[in-house]
Amino acid sequence: MATVAELQEKLRRPLAAELAAGCTDRVVAGGVEKLLASPLGNPFPKVREALAGYAGLDPAAREAALTQALELLSGRTRAAPARAAVRKAPPPAEPGTRLAVDAPVDRLDAGPGGARKLQSLGLHQLRDVLHAYPHRHEDRRALPDLSEVEEGQKVTVEGRVVSKHRRTPRPGMLILEVVLETPSGGRVKATWFNQPWVEKQLREGARLVLTGRAKKFGRSVQLGVEHLETVEAAQESLSTGRIVGVYDSKEGISQEFLRRAAYRALQAAPLDDYLPAHWRRQYEVTDLGDALWGIHFPADETHLSRADKRLRFDEYLFLELRMLLQGEDAVLQGKRFEARGEDIHRFEQALPFRFTNAQRRVLLEITDDMRSDRQMARLVQGDVGSGKTAVAACALYLAVRDGYQGALMAPTEILARQHFTNLVNYLGPLDVRVGLLIGAMTPKAKLEMQTRIAQGEVDVVVGTQALIQENVQFDHLGLAVVDEEHRFGVQQRRKLLQSRPDVLVMSATPIPRSLALTAYGDLELSIIDELPPGRTPIETKLIQDTHRTQAYGFVMRQIREGRQAFVVTSLIEESDTLELLAATQLADDLRVILPEARIDLLHGKMSAAEKDHVMERFRAREFDVLVSTTVIEVGVDVPNATVMVIENAERFGLAQLHQLRGRVGRGSAQSYCVLIAGEHTQKTRKRLKIIEGSTDGFVIAEADLKLRGPGELRGTRQSGIPDLRLADLANDAEIIERARELAKHILAHDPKLEHPRLQYLRSELQSRSQSVAFREVI
Structure with missing residues (x-):
């Protein structure tokens, strides 16, 4: 049987996660109140009292309540802050009333029980409804001619009922059939299985609009009906006679309800644009209002395409802004190296081979960064054997020639030893002193190496996480090379970077350019896409x-x-x-x-x-x-x-x-x-x-992305990629690069988004972020 302390910890973890996620009541399945109503909440009546009515509180009140509850669980007590009484949901706004985008869905005229349905889907504010995009669209514009319909195709037809049949082939089974005559004179048979409630609409002479999957029998077409409306209703309908969105839902919540909620939200919300007109023109994207109407209720295919492009651009723009702001490294002053051409030439002359054109191109990108005042933060991707280590060794040599130390951090001791051997071979002949610091060394050997590092007697240090221990002090660290960076936590990387060296990250895991730009949003990207001559393919x-x-x-x-x-x-x-x-x-x-x-x-x-x-x-x-x-x-x-x-x-x-x-x-x-x-x-x-x-890792990675999706390819949790609702990483490299270009331009001119013209953009960025900690960054 669990102890009280164990139960406290079991309850504390989800409540702490809820606080860290911005008090959205989305972290815990069913919500915080459901958690507290479970047996887990029974031993803690004061915690239940502190969080009573949580779902009805505004975000600030939720944060205060969670903070108090966590203090109660940790055994710390304080005078309970004055809390606002649990408020009843305000009445829905009158039709035509304008609402703020952060207004609760209670204010939306979504019909009886509508707010509760939306909240059960995680849609708590008007903005949530606006940005709950359809996951696909169906063309429900009526087809005038069924002769070209393919087997299994979903189609919409309009016509007049000319005959009706009711059959019960066995007890418990009802089949309703009608023959519909279309305006072109064609006929289609439509069927319903065990749906007696539609029978009253199937009278002869009735004009219907039907959507379903087609089955072909010779020249005749039969429709298994999925959606039915009368022509009169269809003229006012959001579910037929147009390109129709299909939304994520669950049992008991119809597509018709979700379309109506989206329509009401679009009518009620002020669709002001957070992107100024000159940026929209420069990046060739439509305005926000046109995009939101177009994703939910497109007038035609062109409107849908225009909307999709703008909203995908926004997803990547906010992702890049968030990663660049969180990374902090993007706006730091770094070291300024001379990175002389004669030093690069001297390094290459000492190699037993010549650089490939791809290595030269990447080295040029690295040296441009090193000569800049800004801190280099660059990812070098290259397939196995492409020569990443030689390029990194050259960069380390340039740092040493300018009087700095270099460090190379590898995720395991065996890889650290391997890099140490390679760097000794590359740099030893050039009088560069290379040292090794790993956990397996004796305490005496470690202390000796740490002393030499601190006194500047080692030029380049290779190691594992031992390099970021508190008792490792560099004399003058200028360049840090991190191998297979995704194996380290963000905090581990930052600990190495406290003295603001330039940073070069190496990865032998080929991932598509589009995915690399999002997974490593705070790093510039260089790709060595050429293998040295003479390698025998496997x-x-x-x-x-x-x-x-x-x-x-x-x-x-x-x-x-x-x-x-x-x-x-x-x-x-x-x-x-x-x-x-x-x-x-x-x-x-x-x-x-x-x-x-x-x-x-x-x-x-x-x-x-x-x-x-x-x-x-x-x-x-x-x-x-x-x-x-x-x-x-x-x-x-x-x-x-x-x-x-x-x-x-x-x-x-x-x-x-x-x-x-x-x-x-x-x-x-x-x-x-x-x-x-x-x-x-x-x-x-x-x-x-x-x-x-x-044998081309990048070709294979592109194919893998298209087959499996980004989540399975790298793991969205590990790579930092959130749920992208519209984004298609397999094909979006160009749009990602353009969004990244704008994000960098914005932060280069206004690192904290303080200009009055950017206040709406800043507000939207904060609203889209799930993290309280992130909101504090800006």
């Missing part, structure tokens, strides 16, 4: 699981030639225990299939040190086959591994498959990737054929 083969034996026969041949192999398994559901069982079972199976091979295991229940130890042994060739779940680290080099076998490949996204494939091909020998598919559908084969046919 050969990829897709096979069915019925041919597994042949696949492992090939693995054994590679082992006999002195090579090594990865074998990766996947799960349908995430669970450390199931992951361990699956990996262990596969390793046992392979010991039977490959009796000559030395096999070891890597899985998610291991500690970081255990994983590092296994990988070091694999790199040292102490065994032949590494069976692993997806915990294989991005960027780890095992040059002797030439085969990657991925079991149940259909359970992975394309981008993840490409990342796994990149674990091989790190040496000079030809390497291979075998995708074993346990599912044999045409759709699965088509998707996996993309990987088999391409």
